[in-house]
Amino acid sequence: MPGLTSFPPFPEDVPTHPLLVVDYQLIRAGDGQETEKLWKAATELGFWYLKNHGVDEEVDGMFEMGRETIALPLEEKLKFEQGDQGVSFGYKAAGVQFMDERGTRDVTEFVNIAKDDALSWPTPARRTYPSTVNARMESTIKQFVEKSLAINNALIDILNDKLGLPKGALAESHKPDTFSGCTARVIRAPPHVGPEEKLFLTAHTDFGSLSFLHNRLGGLQVLLPGSDKWLYVKPLPGHAICNIGDTLNIFSGGILRSNIHRVIPPPKDQAQYERWSVVFFTRPNDTAMLRHLSAQSAVISDAVARAPAGKYEPGVTAEEWLMRRIRSQRATQYKGPESWNDRRGTEDTPILERGYI
Ligand SMILES: O=C(O)CCC(=O)C(=O)O
Numbered sequence: 535m536p537g538l539t540s541f542p543p544f545p546e547d548v549p550t551h552p553l554l555v556v557d558y559q560l561i562r563a564g565d566g567q568e569t570e571k572l573w574k575a576a577t578e579l580g581f582w583y584l585k586n587h588g589v590d591e592e593v594d595g596m597f598e599m600g601r602e603t604i605a606l607p608l609e610e611k612l613k614f615e616q617g618d619q620g621v622s623f624g625y626k627a628a629g630v631q632f633m634d635e636r637g638t639r640d641v642t643e644f645v646n647i648a649k650d651d652a653l654s655w656p657t658p659a660r661r662t663y664p665s666t667v668n669a670r671m672e673s674t675i676k677q678f679v680e681k682s683l684a685i686n687n688a689l690i691d692i693l694n695d696k697l698g699l700p701k702g703a704l705a706e707s708h709k710p711d712t713f714s715g716c717t718a719r720v721i722r723a724p725p726h727v728g729p730e731e732k733l734f735l736t737a738h739t740d741f742g743s744l745s746f747l748h749n750r751l752g753g754l755q756v757l758l759p760g761s762d763k764w765l766y767v768k769p770l771p772g773h774a775i776c777n778i779g780d781t782l783n784i785f786s787g788g789i790l791r792s793n794i795h796r797v798i799p800p801p802k803d804q805a806q807y808e809r810w811s812v813v814f815f816t817r818p819n820d821t822a823m824l825r826h827l828s829a830q831s832a833v834i835s836d837a838v839a840r841a842p843a844g845k846y847e848p849g850v851t852a853e854e855w856l857m858r859r860i861r862s863q864r865a866t867q868y869k870g871p872e873s874w875n876d877r878r879g880t881e882d883t884p885i886l887e888r889g890y891i
């Protein structure tokens with residue numbers, strides 16, 4: 535199984551950043567200390583480990599589904615390619631995104647399944663999928679989506695209360711039964727044998743509200759606020775990695791941090807293995823207007839008052855934001871070095887010698 539094959543351990547001698555470990559069962563039990571830990575992680579780096587989440591079996595099934603799908607002939611996969619218009623559901627072929635100012639093409643493949651399709655199965659809601667996805671919709675994908683949604687929404691509810699918002703304010707724009715960009719994704723990157731530097735996923739912030747990530751090999755790196763040094767996040771067995779994305783950053787007036795991260799080939803001996811990850815991206819309802827919620831929270835209102843005017847009012851819906859960001863990654867959008875700026879999210883950490891991301 536791709537997620538479970540044995541491989542060399544994550545090396546101890548590479549620059550690594552420890553994340554806070556949040557225990558989901560303690561969060562569910564209303565443990566005050568654990569809630570504080572979640573708040574600290576969400577506001578300082580925007581990344582944390584989540585243990586005791588109870589989704590391990592479904593994650594293994596998702597790795598299997600990904601392997602079965604990526605193993606299909608390219609011609610078959612291309613029938614489901616997500617295309618250049620900003621749609622984020624379907625298959626993403628290797629080489630259709632650009633990765634840097636020079637327009638270098640990517641090497642990763644994705645299988646993206648809309649939450650709306652998993653929940654409405656067997657009736658398609660947004661689009662159709664390869665046979666290998668259909669075959670596991672009922673047995674694997676639906677369960678993974680339902681459990682991931684419940685976890686992310688429970689965490690969002692807690693952040694809602696810590697932000698001083700009225701009960702359920704964020705839940706209003708994250709309704710499970712309303713169309714949204716919520717997506718289950720499997721990612722595959724090839725083994726990397728070359729000595730040259732390579733990017734699997736270029737520096738980015740996540741586009742939605744909260745990401746629930748499961749990886750096995752190293753390669754994920756974060757840039758700490760104010761630093762230009764990339765640090766690995768070590769995969770820990772049984773621990774998911776959660777991170778805040780742009781839309782919670784906007785709703786919270788910047789209080790919740792959508793931090794830059796990237797994926798490079800796994801470190802040292804791990805580099806010769808295929809790298810797989812499974813992610814669930816919780817994103818707001820398509821029609822939700824992206825705007826800070828300062829009218830509903832004094833804490834957010836204070837934060838917005840200190841921020842540059844208009845920073846947390848992009849003036850678009852969640853669907854428009856997502857489409858714009860997905861489209862801006864496609865190689866067809868690459869017109870020269872200036873196209874790189876169009877890829878920016880909410881993050882504005884300067885990178886030394888490279889200007890802003
Ligand atoms: O594969 C990983 O470890 C991270 C994936 C990621 O950052 C993403 O899909 O947005």
Ligand SMILES: [Fe+2]
Pocket residue numbers: 738739740795
């Ligand atoms: Fe990401």
